[in-house]
Amino acid sequence: MATTFQQSLNQAIENLEIPSVAIEAKQHDGTQLLSMHLESPSPLFSSQNANSNDTLLTLASCTKLPTSIAALQLVEKGIIGLDSDITELLPTLKQQRVLRSFKPDGVPVLEDRTNPITLRVLLTHSAGTGYDFSNDELRRVQSLNGENLGSMPAVEQRFNLPLLFEPGESWNYGCAIDWVGRLVEILTNMDLKTYMLKHIWQPLGVTSFTFWPNQQNLATNKMAVLAERDKETKRLRPLPEGLPLSKGVTECFGGQGGYSTAQDFMELLYSLLVNDGRILKPETADLLFQGHLTAPSKCVLNRKMEDPSWAVGTFYSGETYDWSLGGLLIESPDSSCPFPRGPNTLVWSGAANLFWVTHL
Helix, strand or coil: CHHHHHHHHHHHHHCCCCCEEEEEEECCCCCEEEEEEEECCCCCCCCCCCCCCCCEEEEEHHHHHHHHHHHHHHHHCCCCCCCCECCCCCHHHHCCCEEEEECCCCCEEEECCCCCCEHHHHHCCCCCCCCHHHCHHHHHHHHHHCCCHHHCCCHHHHCCCCECCCCCCCCCCCCHHHHHHHHHHHHHCCCHHHHHHHHHHHHHCCCCCECCCCHHHHCCCCECCEEEECCCCCCEEEECCCCHHHCCCCCCCCCCCEEECHHHHHHHHHHHHHCCCCCCCHHHHHHCCCCCCCHHHHHHHHHHCCCHHHCCCCCCCCCEEEECCCCEEEEECCCCCCCCCCCCEEEEEECCCEEEEECC
16 A cells, blocks of 8 residues: 555656655554655756755744644743733734724724733634735735735734734634744743754754754755746746745744754654653643634634635545644544544644644
8 A cells, every 4th residue: 555655656746746745654652654755856856856854844834833832831831821811921912903894995994902812812823813915804904004014024023913803702824823932932031943942852852943944954954945836837846945934034933934854843743642741741732632712713713614725735524623722623523534534633734735633
């Protein structure tokens, strides 16, 4: 079966359906089921994209998991509570009002927020924050103000956007975990990279993770070159500049800015899988496999997942979802799908076609 699987992948690469593949799979007893790194023989990719276990991947939103874990470590230490109002620590977020509508002349109608913004609602994307690049209303607010926040170098500047709803009353995928990253930095007086290195990556024996690939990392780790599909010809072409997520940034963006090898990210997932206590206490790690949305927020999430084309990964119509403190929770599986996943499976992804999954 593994051979057939690899043959299918090789065929897809040879046909330039995909440029490369990195797969890591490990089961609970530590058995390595797969560690596969395949690259295209095409000169378009092979000279640039030497895909191996040393290759740095653009994690994009996969960065959200270690950032969430960093915040949960602070909860364990009693530095912050899951249900504490955190806005005094994040004044730019505190000042955001709730966007209700637009007047006929296009002026936004904003109301003062009445609900607290807590760490829990940030971790579960139910705080009302959004991404301007994926939300028409936020783009409209920016255009009215003559702003281009997407090019700003710091979290407080790039995500200086109104809330889309009262915290805890709905659900929207957005920049909440970038705010969580800033919260970790403020509470620890460390930048997020330094904190993660000391409290997450060193305990796991991970060396490749970074927010800024530079000459030092690239001396030992190659950088995966991304590709995009031409809208007209449908053929792949290299995207040598990668995703613009970290372009011009001067801070660690905890929701999107990380890079690591597939093997090193697997170390993080495996630690959660076996609940080994290296980075989280067992009782805290258990929270990652439980849903934490309010009923209204959960309803909105499941409605949005009826068309999951906005997310990277494979999702089935019969699945039901919640959001944990670390990712999307498949609360109940679709038993009729080709590869049903168990209840309370934790998954998420990154825009560069990365997808991870783990369950107890």
